[in-house]
Amino acid sequence: MSHKESFPIGTKGATIPAVGFGTFQPDSNPEAGVTGAVLRALEAGYRHIDTAWMYGNGEAERGVGEALRRWNGKREDVFIVTKLANAHHKPADVAAALELSLKNIGVEYGTLETWYHLSHANVIAPVAYERVGEGENEWLTARFPDGKPKLDMPTTRRYDLTWKAMEQLVETGKAKHIAANQVEVHPYLLETELIQFCNQNGIHVTAFSPLGGKPVAAVAANADVPGPLQNEIVKSIAEKHGMSSGQVLLKWGLQRGTSVIPKAYTPSHIVDNFAVLELPDLPREDCTAIDEIRKELGEVRFINYLSHWGFDIYCPEPDDPTEEP
Numbered sequence: 663m664s665h666k667e668s669f670p671i672g673t674k675g676a677t678i679p680a681v682g683f684g685t686f687q688p689d690s691n692p693e694a695g696v697t698g699a700v701l702r703a704l705e706a707g708y709r710h711i712d713t714a715w716m717y718g719n720g721e722a723e724r725g726v727g728e729a730l731r732r733w734n735g736k737r738e739d740v741f742i743v744t745k746l747a748n749a750h751h752k753p754a755d756v757a758a759a760l761e762l763s764l765k766n767i768g769v770e771y772g773t774l775e776t777w778y779h780l781s782h783a784n785v786i787a788p789v790a791y792e793r794v795g796e797g798e799n800e801w802l803t804a805r806f807p808d809g810k811p812k813l814d815m816p817t818t819r820r821y822d823l824t825w826k827a828m829e830q831l832v833e834t835g836k837a838k839h840i841a842a843n844q845v846e847v848h849p850y851l852l853e854t855e856l857i858q859f860c861n862q863n864g865i866h867v868t869a870f871s872p873l874g875g876k877p878v879a880a881v882a883a884n885a886d887v888p889g890p891l892q893n894e895i896v897k898s899i900a901e902k903h904g905m906s907s908g909q910v911l912l913k914w915g916l917q918r919g920t921s922v923i924p925k926a927y928t929p930s931h932i933v934d935n936f937a938v939l940e941l942p943d944l945p946r947e948d949c950t951a952i953d954e955i956r957k958e959l960g961e962v963r964f965i966n967y968l969s970h971w972g973f974d975i976y977c978p979e980p981d982d983p984t985e986e987p
Contacts, residue, residue: 667939669921671866672839678866679741680916681936682710684925685722686870686877696725697732699927704733704740706936712868712923714745715763719802723766731768742767743868743923745844746828749803751790751817756827760836762801788824789971790817809880810970842866847920848874848911849890849955850962861919871964872915872922873908883966887959895955899948905941912938914952 668677683703685696700711713726723744730737744767750759792804792812804812817824831837843860847853847869860867874889876882890896891907900910908924912935915922926932944952956962968974 666916666919669866669919671842673864676839678839678842678868678921679708679710680921681708681912681939682712682741682743682868682921682923683708683932684870684923685711685713685726686717686925695927696722697728699932700726700729701732702929702932703936704729704735706933708932708936709739710741710743710921710923712743712870713767714747715750715759715766716745716747720762720766723763724768727766727768737769742769743842746824747791747801747803748789748811749791749793749801751788751814751821751824753823753827755793756824757831757836759801760831764836788818788821789967789975790814790821790824813971842868844868844870844923846871846963846965847915847918848872849893849896849914849952850874850887850959851964852953852956857918857920867920869915869920869922872920873911873924874964875925877965880970881965881967883968884962884964887962887964889964890955893955895951899944899951902948903941903944905938906934908935909938909941910944910948910952913941913944914949917943917949 666680668679670676671678683700685700696713696717703711711726713722715723717723726742730740744763746756746759750756790813792814794800794802794804806812828837828840832840843856843865845853845856845867847857847867848871853867857867859865871877873891876885876889890911893907896907896910899905900907903910905913908931912922912924916938924935926935963976966974966976
């Protein structure tokens with residue numbers, strides 16, 4: 663049995679299940695596709711479901727809600743993660759945006775653990791979008807003719823006010839937790855310093871894209887680089903321990919202290935990913951070998967908003983949009 667089935671989150675003694683189920687980038691029928699996959703995940707034992715309003719403008723959330731209605735288990739055992747969309751960062755929009763998500767999922771306040779995360783972008787440099795603001799599409803992102811979002815730089819620069827509005831959701835009981843940070847983490851992108859910083863400051867880290875994965879084209883990077891599932895070191899460790907490559911990557915992530923949220927739509931992959939909790943931990947030498955993969959490849963990020971936003975949120979140089987011009 664793995665040494666961790668959950669991790670502490672927040673300051674009130676709560677825990678978040680270590681292995682979650684991701685619903686990002688659903689298929690061509692998002693709501694129905696998510697419903698079936700989440701239902702299979704719940705039946706397989708998952709109790710941490712990760713979703714967001716921006717996954718299909720609420721379609722993924724509605725799919726999660728329908729799966730919960732069809733499922734016969736105890737809803738109070740489920741930890742739902744949703745996120746504040748970039749177009750909803752204005753402090754005055756935050757509470758209403760959460761209500762949209764709760765309505766999509768079909769839950770009342772307090773019936774499920776609802777963690778509200780600032781956005782899928784790195785929390786230390788969040789980027790706000792303008793929203794349409796009127797009509798039936800008022801909550802959608804305002805876009806240029808080429809499809810790129812219109813950035814709301816005044817709100818971006820004052821992300822501290824967005825965060826304060828999110829804190830109020832916890833104070834009023836509308837959300838249970840916001841003290842977590844989702845970042846891309848896998849053997850090609852260790853983020854060791856960031857994880858250490860978060861651990862030292864009581865912030866739980868959830869690894870998204872823990873298997874590598876390929877995001878939507880608008881933010882895809884290094885598409886020509888084979889993912890860690892195809893890495894020969896990972897494959898050899900998997901063969902040695904009778905695991906799949908995916909299970910090795912998830913186990914490695916768990917042993918580094920991060921929860922993981924793999925996405926899967928194939929029933930066998932859904933089951934295999936969750937079964938990692940029943941497998942023994944990897945020996946230290948195997949974890950070290952995985953850590954050292956990036957020495958040959960260098961840092962490989964599969965998700966980068968540079969071309970989408972026009973600046974690099976991962977670069978420490980002073981092109982940070984939170985700085986006044």
